[in-house]
Amino acid sequence: MTTTNARPHVFLNAVSAISALGATGDDLRARLFADVDPMTLRVTDQYSPGRPLHLGCVPGNVVLPALDFAAPVHRSRNNALAWAAMLPLRSQVDDLIARFGKNRVALIVGTSTGGLDEGAHAADVYRRTGQFPEGFDYRMQELGDVAAFLARGIGIAGPAHSISTACSSGAKALASAARMLASGMVDAVVAGGVDALSAFTVAGFSALDAVSSERCNPLSANRHGINLGEAAAFFVMTRETGPVRLAGWGESQDAHHMSAPDPTGRGAISAMQQALDRARMTAAQVDYINLHGTATPHNDAMESLAVNTLFGDACAVSSTKPLTGHSLAAAGALEAAICWHVLYDNPDGKLPAHWWDGATDDTIARLQIAPPKAGLGRPAKAVLSNSFAFGGSNCALLFAAGESRNG
Numbered sequence: 001m002t003t004t005n006a007r008p009h010v011f012l013n014a015v016s017a018i019s020a021l022g023a024t025g026d027d028l029r030a031r032l033f034a035d036v037d038p039m040t041l042r043v044t045d046q047y048s049p050g051r052p053l054h055l056g057c058v059p060g061n062v063v064l065p066a067l068d069f070a071a072p073v074h075r076s077r078n079n080a081l082a083w084a085a086m087l088p089l090r091s092q093v094d095d096l097i098a099r100f101g102k103n104r105v106a107l108i109v110g111t112s113t114g115g116l117d118e119g120a121h122a123a124d125v126y127r128r129t130g131q132f133p134e135g136f137d138y139r140m141q142e143l144g145d146v147a148a149f150l151a152r153g154i155g156i157a158g159p160a161h162s163i164s165t166a167c168s169s170g171a172k173a174l175a176s177a178a179r180m181l182a183s184g185m186v187d188a189v190v191a192g193g194v195d196a197l198s199a200f201t202v203a204g205f206s207a208l209d210a211v212s213s214e215r216c217n218p219l220s221a222n223r224h225g226i227n228l229g230e231a232a233a234f235f236v237m238t239r240e241t242g243p244v245r246l247a248g249w250g251e252s253q254d255a256h257h258m259s260a261p262d263p264t265g266r267g268a269i270s271a272m273q274q275a276l277d278r279a280r281m282t283a284a285q286v287d288y289i290n291l292h293g294t295a296t297p298h299n300d301a302m303e304s305l306a307v308n309t310l311f312g313d314a315c316a317v318s319s320t321k322p323l324t325g326h327s328l329a330a331a332g333a334l335e336a337a338i339c340w341h342v343l344y345d346n347p348d349g350k351l352p353a354h355w356w357d358g359a360t361d362d363t364i365a366r367l368q369i370a371p372p373k374a375g376l377g378r379p380a381k382a383v384l385s386n387s388f389a390f391g392g393s394n395c396a397l398l399f400a401a402g403e404s405r406n407g
Contacts, residue, residue, distance in 0.1 A: 010178040011242035011402050012235045016088040017337040018081065019231035019324050020056035024088075029341055031323060033350045035373050040323050041215060041227055047202040054215045055197060056229020056325020073137040074149040076115035082146050082194040085232035086154065092236045093154050093190060100187040102157040108177050109147045109162045110169025110193030112329035115140035117198035146194060158186050164329065166389035167292075168251075169193055170233065171332025171397050175249040177237050192234030193333035201328065202228055208259060216295035216326075218319035218354065219304065219369065221361040223295040229325020233333040235340075243344045247281065247382065247400040250274025254392020260298050265306030267394045268386065272310055275384065275398040283311045286398070287376055288342060288351050290335045290385040293319020294326055301364045303386065308365035318354035318370040332387035332395060339383045339399045349376025 020040045021028040031038040041054040058064070064080040065087070096105050122136040139145060143164045151160035163169050163176060170193025177191035195201075205211050205228060212225035237246070250271035256262035276283060289311065292303055307317060320338055327334055338352060351374040379401065387395045 008182060008239045010181050010246045011238060011240060012244040012246060012340055013238055013240065013242035014089055014092050014236040015233065015337050015340050016085050017231065017233035017334055018058060018062065018085045019327060019334050020059065020229055021324060022059060023062045023084065025341065032338060032341060032352050037355050038323065041325060047197055047199045048206070053202070053211065053213065054227040056227060056231070056327060057197065058230060070149060070153065072135045073139050074145065076118050076140045078111065078113055078115060078194060078196040079146055079149050081196050081230065081232045082109070082150055083153065085194065085234050086150060089190065089234060089236055090154065096188040096236070097155055102155055104158055104187045105156045106158040106177070106180055106186045106189045107147055107151045107156050107160040108173040108189060108191040109150065110173040110329045110333060111143055111146050111162050111195055112164050112166055112169060113195045113198055113201060114143050114145060116200045117196065120198065120200050156190065165393040166391070167326070167328055167331055168387040168389035168393045168395040169329035169332065170334065171336065171385065171387035171395035172251065173333060174235065174246060174336055174397060175251060175395060178246050178249060181237060181239055187238065189237045190234055191237055192232065193330040194232035195230060195328040195330040197228060197230040210296055212295065216322055217356050218291065218293040218295040218321060219300050219361060219364070219367070220356050221359045222357055223297065223300060225296050226294045227321065227325040229327040231324060231327035231330040231334040233330060233337040241402055243402050244340050245400045245402045246397065248275040248277070248279030248398035250278065250396045252394045254394065256392045259390050261302040261388060262392055263298065263302055265302045265309065267392050268303060268306035268388060269309055271394040271396040272306065272384065272386070275396040279398045279400065281382060281398065286311065286315055286382050286384050287349065287380045288383045289315055289317045290339055290352070290383065291317050291319040292386045292388045293321055295321065299388065303388065304365040304367055307367060313366045313368050315368060316351055316370045316374060317367045318352050320352050322355040332385070335385045335387070336397055339385050342380050342383050343399055343401050347379055349378050349380045351375060
């Protein structure tokens with residue numbers, strides 16, 4: 001009898017996401033595959049009084065749920081955003097719990113903001129009055145709070161934890177979920193990421209001189225920095241065949257600089273190569289790459305070099321951050337959701353356009369930038385998503401088509 005050490009496949013059976021692209025899959029697809037720039041960012045000074053910025057805010061017609069059912073410690077906007085994204089998955093999660101038992105279902109959340117907005121408000125009240133506002137609980141700022149809140153709210157009793165590695169957190173949550181499933185520790189994982197906008201994060205990135213006063217412009221010679229955003233995206237992940245498979249993932253750590261990437265791209269290359277190797281794929285088999293694409297001078301130069309080193313300029317690429325803003329710890333999960341929709345029910349292989357001013361930067365490596373109306377003319381088979389964070393925390397996720405859902 002022949003034995004094999006091959007790990008079981010891991011599938012993304014369902015997804016729910018809320019961001020500047022909308023609160024439903026139909027909204028996301030309509031804007032993601034639009035022929036004309038949908039201009040989804042909002043110009044507002046809500047989080048930067050006196051300084052209007054382009055931000056990836058949840059659309060104004062989307063009302064986040066009240067968390068009256070939860071203990072006061074859990075009533076943060078970050079948790080409300082997470083709960084809004086989780087609600088469409090409740091029936092699938094309930095089914096998994098009924099079939100496998102609540103102890104065999106896990107939860108992993110990438111996050112970095114927690115209850116920052118509530119904490120900043122409480123600190124302001126304390127400065128003015130000498131007392132914290134009634135009902136304020138410091139624990140709502142803990143990064144593990146969202147995992148505890150969601151697990152309790154949806155009835156999960158398996159492992160539940162948060163991952164906080166800045167902008168790679170959401171992607172790493174999916175990689176961690178895949179390892180957990182492959183180990184047999186659990187039978188299903190709800191995994192994703194969430195971060196809500198706050199004045200604290202806007203001020204912090206502004207202090208780093210990383211925030212553009214204009215719409216972000218990835219890969220352009222005229223790029224000046226990021227637009228911040230907010231989002232939540234979650235997946236139901238199992239070993240049971242589904243429409244999209246997490247074929248491979250790779251993680252690396254540059255330790256080059258606290259906030260700047262290693263300009264050689266070695267860590268990014270390592271993460272992407274690991275994803276290819278784990279999936280047993282070659283670079284030529286990848287149809288599309290969703291870039292980290294923040295529009296900062298250093299990130300775009302590094303990522304262009306890394307992608308060109310592995311893929312040349314033959315693979316279509318785009319950054320979707322001009323549509324969503326940079327949603328920090330949620331970015332990797334949101335962009336995984338975007339990749340999921342590229343692979344799902346997309347018979348013509350439509351690709352997300354790279355919305356920019358078209359001003360090529362001749363000082364960075366050349367890439368094949370996806371224009372409006374870009375498509376493969378066939379269903380996509382494999383797509384890659386990059387997430388690169390402070391401290392050189394890199395994660396690349398490689399997705400492949402699972403069950404046929406292309407018409």
